[in-house]
Amino acid sequence: MNVLRQNNLELKVRNLIRNFTLMILCYFLFFIGVQVLDVLVFDLDFQKYEQFEILKILEENPIQFIFLAAVAAPVLEESIFRSVLKPSPSSLKLFICAILYIIGSLFIPEDAHWALKYVLVFGSLFFCYYALGELIPKRYYQIACFWLFKYYLLIWIAGSIIFGFVHIYNYVDSFQLDLVLIMMIFPRIIAGFFFGKIKLENKSMIWPILLHSMNNSMVLIILLPFTLS
DSSP states (O other), X not given: OOXXXXXXXXXXXXHHHHHHHHHHHHXXXXXXXXXXXXXXXXXXXXXXXOOHHHHHHHHHOHHXXXXXXXXXXXXXXXXXXXXXXXXXXXXXXXXXXXXHHHXXXXXXXXXXXXXXXXXXXXXXXXXXXXXXXXXXXXXXXXXXXXXXXXXXXHHHHHHHHHHHHHGGGGTOSSOOOOHHHHHHHHHHHHHHHHHHHHHHHHOXXXXXXXXXXXXXXXXXXXXXXXXHO
């Protein structure tokens, strides 16, 4: 891998755009392949799974949907799936904070206003991040980073696959698998691969978060006009 060795913002922005373009190209090639298989081999029924909950949020509260897709999901999901990929002590703290968020979200009432909920959650995680730096000696983070560095390729590939499979719950309430679902989540695996790739190349958590946000924003640009009309 041609890792960017210069701490040059312009080069890293160019690399962000390059990876975004390659990711879109991979989506395009994948969907062409799916259409060929659908017509010639499988006759797949892609209509039997819909992202009902997501589409419901989009229809009822577009502002909430934009925030979730472009801000909350990129920050939280990348903090879970890419923070342990060749990590620094700060990204390990992000990982712990994201896990604490997942646990804490189980105790937040479903009818709580979404904006207040995320203000409280992100505020709490900020203090958690600070506390982790004070309570856990730096050498423990360094030891964890050393071992995680050794297995970065496995973490990269496994993280991409798990990231894709987690999104099965966008379509069904309980975990299940069939060929159609695999086809529908495979673009997320492609995305996870590129999110990990840019983390390795640009060596900072901000870049996979930005690429993730760009990816979700592209979907927003496609969906919003149809929904609002």
